Amino acid sequence: MKIPITLEVDGEPRELSVDTRTTVLDALRERLGVTSPKKGCDHGQCGACTVLLDGSRVNSCLLLAVAADGCAITTAAGLGAGAALHPMQQAFIEHDGFQCGYCTPGQICSAVGMLAEAAAGHPSHVTASASAFESDGEDGEDGEDGEVLLTDDEIRERMSGNICRCGAYVNIRAAISQAAAHAAGADRSAVPHPHSRPAEEGAS
Amino acid sequence: MSITVSPSATNAGLTRIDGPAKVTGTAAYAFEQPVESPLYLHPVQATIARGSVRSIDTSRASSLSGVVDVMTHENAPRLADASDAEYAILQGPEIGFRGQFLAAVVADTPEIARHAAGLVTVDYEVSEHDAELRWDHPELYAPEQVNAGKATDTATGDADAVLEQAAVKLDRMYSTPWENNNPMEPHTTIALWNDEGLTLYESTQGVHPVRMAIAPVFGLPPDDVHVIAPHVGGGFGSKGLPHANLVLTALAAQRLRGRAVKFALTRQQMFSVAGYRSPTIQRVQLGADPSGRLAALAVDVVVQTSRIKEFVEQAASPARMMYAAEHRRTSHRVAALDVPIPSWMRAPGECPGMFGLEVAMDELAEELGLDPIELRERNEPEIDPETGKPFANRRLLDCFRLGAERFGWDRRNSRPGSRWEGRRRLGIGVASATYPYMRQRASSARIRYEGEGVYAVHIGAADLGTGTWTTLTQIAAECLDVGVEQIRLQIGDSSLPMATVAGGSSGTASWGSAILAAAGRFREEHGTAPEAGAEVRVRSPRQLETEGLSMHSFGAHFAEVSVDADTGEIRVDRLLGVFSAGRIINPRTARSQFLGGMTMGLGMALHEQSVMDPRFGIVVNHDLAEYHVPTNADVRDMEAVWLDEFDEHVGPLGARGIGEIGIVGTAAAIANAACNATGIRVRDLPITPDKLLG
Ligand code: FES
Numbered sequence: 001m002k003i004p005i006t007l008e009v010d011g012e013p014r015e016l017s018v019d020t021r022t023t024v025l026d027a028l029r030e031r032l033g034v035t036s037p038k039k040g041c042d043h044g045q046c047g048a049c050t051v052l053l054d055g056s057r058v059n060s061c062l063l064l065a066v067a068a069d070g071c072a073i074t075t076a077a078g079l080g081a082g083a084a085l086h087p088m089q090q091a092f093i094e095h096d097g098f099q100c101g102y103c104t105p106g107q108i109c110s111a112v113g114m115l116a117e118a119a120a121g122h123p124s125h126v127t128a129s130a131s132a133f134e135s136d137g138e139d140g141e142d143g144e145d146g147e148v149l150l151t152d153d154e155i156r157e158r159m160s161g162n163i164c165r166c167g168a169y170v171n172i173r174a175a176i177s178q179a180a181a182h183a184a185g186a187d188r189s190a191v192p193h194p195h196s197r198p199a200e201e202g203a204s
Numbered sequence: 205m206s207i208t209v210s211p212s213a214t215n216a217g218l219t220r221i222d223g224p225a226k227v228t229g230t231a232a233y234a235f236e237q238p239v240e241s242p243l244y245l246h247p248v249q250a251t252i253a254r255g256s257v258r259s260i261d262t263s264r265a266s267s268l269s270g271v272v273d274v275m276t277h278e279n280a281p282r283l284a285d286a287s288d289a290e291y292a293i294l295q296g297p298e299i300g301f302r303g304q305f306l307a308a309v310v311a312d313t314p315e316i317a318r319h320a321a322g323l324v325t326v327d328y329e330v331s332e333h334d335a336e337l338r339w340d341h342p343e344l345y346a347p348e349q350v351n352a353g354k355a356t357d358t359a360t361g362d363a364d365a366v367l368e369q370a371a372v373k374l375d376r377m378y379s380t381p382w383e384n385n386n387p388m389e390p391h392t393t394i395a396l397w398n399d400e401g402l403t404l405y406e407s408t409q410g411v412h413p414v415r416m417a418i419a420p421v422f423g424l425p426p427d428d429v430h431v432i433a434p435h436v437g438g439g440f441g442s443k444g445l446p447h448a449n450l451v452l453t454a455l456a457a458q459r460l461r462g463r464a465v466k467f468a469l470t471r472q473q474m475f476s477v478a479g480y481r482s483p484t485i486q487r488v489q490l491g492a493d494p495s496g497r498l499a500a501l502a503v504d505v506v507v508q509t510s511r512i513k514e515f516v517e518q519a520a521s522p523a524r525m526m527y528a529a530e531h532r533r534t535s536h537r538v539a540a541l542d543v544p545i546p547s548w549m550r551a552p553g554e555c556p557g558m559f560g561l562e563v564a565m566d567e568l569a570e571e572l573g574l575d576p577i578e579l580r581e582r583n584e585p586e587i588d589p590e591t592g593k594p595f596a597n598r599r600l601l602d603c604f605r606l607g608a609e610r611f612g613w614d615r616r617n618s619r620p621g622s623r624w625e626g627r628r629r630l631g632i633g634v635a636s637a638t639y640p641y642m643r644q645r646a647s648s649a650r651i652r653y654e655g656e657g658v659y660a661v662h663i664g665a666a667d668l669g670t671g672t673w674t675t676l677t678q679i680a681a682e683c684l685d686v687g688v689e690q691i692r693l694q695i696g697d698s699s700l701p702m703a704t705v706a707g708g709s710s711g712t713a714s715w716g717s718a719i720l721a722a723a724g725r726f727r728e729e730h731g732t733a734p735e736a737g738a739e740v741r742v743r744s745p746r747q748l749e750t751e752g753l754s755m756h757s758f759g760a761h762f763a764e765v766s767v768d769a770d771t772g773e774i775r776v777d778r779l780l781g782v783f784s785a786g787r788i789i790n791p792r793t794a795r796s797q798f799l800g801g802m803t804m805g806l807g808m809a810l811h812e813q814s815v816m817d818p819r820f821g822i823v824v825n826h827d828l829a830e831y832h833v834p835t836n837a838d839v840r841d842m843e844a845v846w847l848d849e850f851d852e853h854v855g856p857l858g859a860r861g862i863g864e865i866g867i868v869g870t871a872a873a874i875a876n877a878a879c880n881a882t883g884i885r886v887r888d889l890p891i892t893p894d895k896l897l898g
Pocket residue numbers: 038039040041042043044045046047048049050059060061062
């Protein structure tokens with residue numbers, strides 16, 4: 001069965017009709033020719049297909065296209081401002097945060113989404129305590145305004161849904177730290193990327 | 205000889221030329237190549253391990269709207285050469301392993317193809333199968349030779365007699381499991397047949413090797429097969445040669461001339477048709493005098509192959525050259541099972557072989573009360589014990605010395621289980637690494653001056669994450685003495701000059717030598733102010749006379765682990781690799797490649813294991829949720845450094861290659877550190893928490 005839908009992809013509205021079984025990932029790659037998100041497993045196990053959906057990171061292989069009707073999708077190809085690379089992308093290049101590059105667009109979308117989550121105070125498994133996002137200032141893990149301080153442990157934990165078989169993790173972490181510092185310098189409350197909505201407050 | 209370290213690698217070296225395309229995702233991998241109205245293929249795989257197809261019912265699949273073709277062994281085109289069982293796809297009803305392709309559906313969309321493939325039903329003639337490797341398997345045999353053309357067995361002196369009388373004797377069994385390469389980009393083909401021949405967009409480590417392998421299978425002249433692969437999403441050996449997925453896609457495309465057919469293996473399918481590392485069972489015997497000098501060494505290895513095609517992992521081979529011992533014996537025995545076909549996985553032979561040997565060395569050091577590095581110093585051979593030739597450049601001990609200092613080896617407490625931090629036990633371990641220098645076959649390169657300062661450099665090389673786009677550009681710029689921005693490199697296309705496979709850590713050295721030779725010829729013929737259009741095409745010169753030398757890279761791994769005393773959970777807190785690999789062309793990308801190898805070694809140590817259920821002949825954990833590879837959280841403090849070298853024996857480029865040595869020995873260093881932390885000696889990988897609960 002085919003259903004007409006509209007997806008806003010990297011700022012551009014795209015109309016298409018999709019098989020109800022088609023994932024967002026396949027709609028992008030096979031129907032719209034947007035091949036920036038990659039398919040590494042098709043089962044939500046590798047993160048190569050990560051895109052930002054209305055500002056939040058999602059595995060696009062796990063999402064049916066019909067369910068994403070009307071949503072705004074940002075891929076790594078649309079993160080930068082025009083021809084300029086997003087600071088996260090620049091940091092990945094400088095720190096050599098990839099080798100074959102196949103996991104990379106997913107890593108980068110995931111990292112950008114992750115910075116927004118941390119800025120909004122979402123705790124992770126390694127965040128010292130639940131109070132870390134209540135800004136009690138006692139455990140040193142949290143910044144001001146409920147922001148989570150992105151230590152190496154926080155980055156490791158929050159980025160572990162994105163597998164890199166080439167093993168670029170050391171450099172991925174260095175790149176994300178640099179981009180996080182850049183984002184913190186630019187604006188303490190928001191991570192700049194287009195098409196984003198402010199992340200929800202508090203824990204997810 | 206002084207030891208100098210490379211400049212702090214992080215910030216040195218050109219950033220990747222393909223970087224912007226990779227970080228935006230606009231670099232086109234095989235499945236992403238633009239082709240007109242493509243069709244999608246989905247295979248039907250055998251669900252028994254051995255037997256044959258009695259009948260196959262495709263009627264429901266064929267009648268589904270959107271299905272264009274259903275192909276089985278009854279209607280598939282005949283191959284011109286079906287002598288290689290891996291490529292003899294749909295040529296008959298026989299089934300050699302579970303997961304073998306039995307049919308393919310081609311449809312307008314991937315959803316329809318997949319649905320239709322599920323509608324094909326197969327009636328089997330089931331034969332008894334055997335999918336279980338055992339040390340005492342009754343049908344073990346000695347193959348004619350093992351991978352890389354090496355001898356099956358070797359013997360010098362009388363190892364068994366000397367072992368019998370040795371003052372200190374160690375006799376241990378080790379094992380490494382079935383492991384799958386699992387590059388992030390699946391094995392992928394787009395095939396198109398038309399009047400010009402067969403065009404293949406293929407995820408491969410070598411466009412020319414694919415052409416040479418596939419042209420005879422289809423009875424085509426090589427020039428009629430055009431292979432294109434500008435960007436490759438990792439391979440680690442599994443894309444070194446084409447696999448069944450390519451043949452299946454090309455067969456479908458042959459029936460559907462003029463239409464492009466696309467097929468990407470699913471992650472699950474990759475476990476049965478894309479190659480893997482055979483499990484190994486190793487018996488290591490060491491006999492030493494009280495000072496730790498080895499008098500005798502014997503390594504016997506059992507591996508598996510598929511009954512339909514032989515591949516024998518040469519896991520005993522590093523023991524032949526690693527340490528001095530007058531009496532030595534090595535052997536390989538193999539069981540031909542009803543299992544998928546094993547193949548190359550990063551450092552075949554050395555990688556699993558150096559697990560057993562290097563843990564055994566640690567055990568011997570413990571037995572002798574010797575420092576493990578000291579034990580290796582006492583057994584440093586003056587000449588290659590296997591061949592009797594001098595080593596061109598053996599700097600193993602330099603790697604250990606430098607690493608010991610950087611890592612803080614002196615902080616190790618030799619008494620296992622003596623360091624605690626809260627409820628965690630801490631330990632440090634080492635292991636050696638080695639990888640042979642592969643004498644290169646020749647590659648060719650073309651250089652053309654395009655005018656306005658721009659030089660086009662053409663070679664059919666591959667970049668599977670190895671940095672080829674960047675390093676070959678650098679080499680060309682350096683040899684032509686121009687800026688890197690003046691070089692326009694083209695790789696990954698079989699219409700470019702012939703290049704060897706990106707394998708055996710030989711790619712950059714082979715291709716770089718061709719470019720270096722071409723640049724020299726270009727300047728000779730056209731000078732420094734060439735006319736636009738001036739061009740040379742050069743085959744890399746013959747290998748220097750190095751037959752009299754034993755040429756290997758070496759390294760030392762240092763690991764620190766912590767083990768939770770209550771749960772057995774192990775973390776690798778620190779890893780340091782020190783390498784001697786000849787000249788490093790680009791420190792930035794080289795460091796990444798070393799670290800990548802070490803990361804995969806960490807996975808081998810702690811996580812990776814394809815679990816075969818012998819009742820069904822299937823790897824049951826055939827996806828990335830259950831076949832664990834390292835994630836970001838597994839990798840903590842990790843560093844790779846190297847000795848500042850230029851290997852004059854390998855030619856003017858001075859580089860021996862770095863793709864594989866990073867994984868060799870890592871798992872042993874981690875296992876040795878785990879033993880230092882807990883006193884528990886794990887001899888069977890992976891080191892899962894249950895094994896560390898004493
Ligand atoms: S392709 Fe979506 S998570 Fe792997």
